[in-house]
Amino acid sequence: MNTTAPNSTASAAPGPRATRSRGTGTRFTRGLGIATIVAFAALGLFGLVLSPADVQQGESVRILYVHVGTVWVAYMAFVVTAVSSAAYLWRRTRSLTWDRIAGASAEIGVLFMAVTLFTGALWGRISWGTFWVWDARVTTTAFLFITYVGYLAVRGLGGTHEQRARRSAVVALLAVLEIPLVHFSVRLWRSVHQDASVAGRGDVTLDGLMLFTLLLGVVAFTMMYVWFVLHRQRVLMLADLVDDRGLDDALAERRREAQEVQR
Amino acid sequence: MDDIGFILTCYLVSFGAVLLLGWRVVGRGRELSEQVPDEDKPWT
């Protein structure tokens, strides 16, 4: 049976490699993937067409339906990364699976954080007249983004899987220490230098359909997140396995060479 | 509709990121899956 994961166009014919061409999908992820596509289609429909314009914000409120979804997923992803990193470091639950979940989660977190900053800047341009404000929430988000870009760089440093796992887990937990400090210091800084923060003006009065669309966005992006982490974590596992096998093959070859030399 | 360009860009970027990510992870999974026997995949 072929993978019919979302967004894929290729469906390789079951030939000689039928037993191996499964990819990383299961029945559950396939179902989840289809549901995700449906949810995103509905989000586009409700967000762009069916929901009304806001009384105060006008049409720009439509941006929030995707913005809130991505920011929710991004922050959730970083919480998951921190928790799985702690689970890896705790001896009794130590398993590379936790490390891979942390890595997969951080990847999607970084991507959605970038999307969040982008959509937020466009929304800010419409509502506040400026792409960027030095508000504590916005600045913390940017720092979170940079910090986890660094985290992904640490993951790519090489070494054994265990080295990678321990190093990156420690970095993820240090980020948990860093981010509240950044948030607090930026808040203190702005409260000294500026009048009230701009962010308060973004308050939206929601009618039923708008609230529904907002929740739909959150649900759609959350389903996407779960789907992605499941797949990506399996891909990372395969990558580790291929890596190990490459090492084993190289060792076997060296041994063969040595035997030939002896003869 | 005001600011339609900004709004559509936001939807395009968000949905596009999701699509691109999904497409890449499935593709990479298939590529690596061929190099690993099924016994090593706990989800099969």
Next chain:
Amino acid sequence: MWRTARLIAAKDLRVEGRSRVVVNQVLPFAGLVMVLFAFVLDSDAVLTRVAPGLIWLATVFGLLVMVQRSFAVETADGALDALRVAGVDPVGIFLGKSLALAAQLVVLETLLAGLAFVLYGVESSGAGIVLLVTTMIPATAGLAFVGTLYGGLAAGVKGRETLLPLLLFPVVAPVLIGATRATEAALDASGVATADGWPWVALLAVFAALFGVGGALAFGSLIEE
């Protein structure tokens, strides 16, 4: 633990005393940065206004170079591996290296503050000087802890020169904000009352305490491989 820390710190400072890398290269570099700031900002009024920020920005640049130097010494001949294999307490190593780094940072900060007085014409009162010196203590401790922690992480891996600033700079942002605001209050030019600087010193102290404890806990698992 404290004895290890003292020995490690003394060793690092002795290495510095013999090689004079910080004195001959890092301090001139930081001074140069201050001169370059004066070139680009090109106005006495602006310079006095932003001098506090420039002092700490130059300090952070100097920190980066010092951290790289501090761990280049350790990885060059596998010295860090030797320490670990010998069973030396990693908390002691962390505290010792932080201490040596802090000592060098204090020299750097004093030089930079002095340069700001001379080059940028900033002025201060007696109470301001007290605040400035008090600011330096927790700020230096925080920078030294964070620098040692991430320096240890990046030690001995490929591409550490480019990775270290990416990891280090976001983390030191609170120090940069806090120390700059406190220094602003300590110097006269900005129109901020001296008393307004003290909450920032508290923030710096919290930062130093958190990363001191966090670093001592984490350092061991970062260098043991």
